[in-house]
Amino acid sequence: MREVQFDGLVGGTHNYGGLSAGNVASTAHGGKESNPRGAALQGLDKMKFVRDLGVLQAVFPPHQRPHLPTLRALGLRGSDEEMISAAASGDAQLLRLASSASAMWTANAATVTPSCDAADGKTHFTPANLSEMFHRSIEAPVTTRLLRTIFAGDGFVVHDPLPPNQFADEGAANHTRLSTAKGTVHLFAWGRAAFGKRAKPKHYPARQTLEASEAIARRHQVSAEMARFPQQHPGGIDAGGFHTDVLAVGNERFLMLHELAFLGKNGLVDDLKKALGEELAVMAVSDAELPVKSAIAAYPFNSQVLTVGDGEMCIVAPEDAKEDPHAHAFLEKVAASGGPVKKVHYLDVRQSMHNGGGPACLRLRVPLSDAERSQVASSARVFFDEALERDLRAWVEKHYRDKLVSDDLRDPKLARETMTALDELTKLLRLGNLYDFQGVASG
Numbered sequence: 540m541r542e543v544q545f546d547g548l549v550g551g552t553h554n555y556g557g558l559s560a561g562n563v564a565s566t567a568h569g570g571k572e573s574n575p576r577g578a579a580l581q582g583l584d585k586m587k588f589v590r591d592l593g594v595l596q597a598v599f600p601p602h603q604r605p606h607l608p609t610l611r612a613l614g615l616r617g618s619d620e621e622m623i624s625a626a627a628s629g630d631a632q633l634l635r636l637a638s639s640a641s642a643m644w645t646a647n648a649a650t651v652t653p654s655c656d657a658a659d660g661k662t663h664f665t666p667a668n669l670s671e672m673f674h675r676s677i678e679a680p681v682t683t684r685l686l687r688t689i690f691a692g693d694g695f696v697v698h699d700p701l702p703p704n705q706f707a708d709e710g711a712a713n714h715t716r717l718s719t720a721k722g723t724v725h726l727f728a729w730g731r732a733a734f735g736k737r738a739k740p741k742h743y744p745a746r747q748t749l750e751a752s753e754a755i756a757r758r759h760q761v762s763a764e765m766a767r768f769p770q771q772h773p774g775g776i777d778a779g780g781f782h783t784d785v786l787a788v789g790n791e792r793f794l795m796l797h798e799l800a801f802l803g804k805n806g807l808v809d810d811l812k813k814a815l816g817e818e819l820a821v822m823a824v825s826d827a828e829l830p831v832k833s834a835i836a837a838y839p840f841n842s843q844v845l846t847v848g849d850g851e852m853c854i855v856a857p858e859d860a861k862e863d864p865h866a867h868a869f870l871e872k873v874a875a876s877g878g879p880v881k882k883v884h885y886l887d888v889r890q891s892m893h894n895g896g897g898p899a900c901l902r903l904r905v906p907l908s909d910a911e912r913s914q915v916a917s918s919a920r921v922f923f924d925e926a927l928e929r930d931l932r933a934w935v936e937k938h939y940r941d942k943l944v945s946d947d948l949r950d951p952k953l954a955r956e957t958m959t960a961l962d963e964l965t966k967l968l969r970l971g972n973l974y975d976f977q978g979v980a981s982g
């Protein structure tokens with residue numbers, strides 16, 4: 540088994556819409572100018588960096604934005620241009636909701652269970668319904684279609700997204716797989732219980748429900764011995780830790796976490812040590828050492844922890860974490876601790892960070908065996924080799940704007956530009972028709 544990092548290509552409408560309550564970067568940057576081309580190139584630079592570490596890297600395409608079928612579903616009528624103009628009336632909220640490039644954060648695309656952990660021996664995917672945030676909920680149908688196109692072989696099961704609301708699901712951002720010689724544990728974390736009384740945050744929304752996490756473990760056939768359902772700390776969510784991966788990250792025999800990542804952290808760590816043995820290396824940090832404010836602003840936990848050879852690991856962190864003294868000191872301490880992580884690399888993904896998405900948000904981890912990987916490669920050109928990198932850079936340079944403010948979303952030419960770009964991209968990636976504007980029916 541080797542893990543493939545599936546990064547989301549940033550979409551041509553990447554903008555700061557201020558759409559995600561509880562995500563402090565999204566709120567703080569709402570209305571500011573964005574740079575879609577710069578954002579897409581930062582994403583490609585990260586993919587190249589990760590590939591050059593010897594890690595398998597692949598891409599998912601962006602979604603169609605503005606999403607005209609959504610505008611139509613919300614009662615707008617007429618030509619594309621007329622709908623865009625109607626959606627832009629007033630404070631243009633409908634247009635912003637339909638225009639977010641949020642599918643770039645593929646950690647929220649799905650939860651993935653490797654075939655070695657599922658009772659039926661298949662790789663399971665549940666596309667996230669993202670039902671807590673309207674602008675994200677509209678990603679689910681295209682994500683499902685995309686996963687079914689890419690993972691079409693017999694060894695894969697792509698489920699339907701869970702039903703919404705009480706089964707609100709945010710995908711792999713709340714899921715962590717840990718594994719040692721002694722065993723494997725899946726942490727299916729959640730922020731609120733839809734039924735029954737549990738602690739909840741006071742200020743910000745808790746997005747994922749316990750019921751959703753339990754349903755995923757069941758449909759993915761993860762045994763009760765392997766599954767754990769820790770709760771995100773309500774205080775962590777209220778500080779801006781809307782997803783688990785904002786305050787914790789794990790990989791194989793390594794876990795690093797902030798004290799406000801999970802409720803009952805100490806009990807959880809004890810339980811993990813029991814299940815996984817002394818091989819498990821845990822780096823937990825207190826709020827006194829790394830204030831949660833720094834963790835939220837600089838995203839040291841929203842890093843990729845990558846196995847780069849012979850069990851050795853490195854961390855790919857956002858550059859912001861180098862600039863924050865607390866976050867920097869903590870990451871460097873992790874690398875010097877004698878544990879599996881030997882080095883921290885800092886990359887600039889600020890265009891994404893300003894919407895609350897660090898390196899970990901930008902990728903979906905898909906562990907695949909050689910045989911499973913060959914089933915993927917035969918149907919689509921998604922593996923990020925040098926030739927694909929060259930083609931994608933040229934594609935971005937050709938189609939993307941380098942400046943976008945809220946008012947630009949009103950420009951019907953922008954919608955056309957993105958459709959032209961995506962039409963070309965589906966050919967380049969050999970994905971066939973994927974989008975509604977290509978004649979594929981919604982739903």
Ligand code: SUG
Nearest residue numbers: 555556557558559565646712782900
């Ligand atoms: O869902 N931001 C995303 C960021 C997702 C981060 N993902 C992980 N932590 N895995 C979100 O809040 C902001 C869009 C805007 O405001 O324009 C946004 O959707």
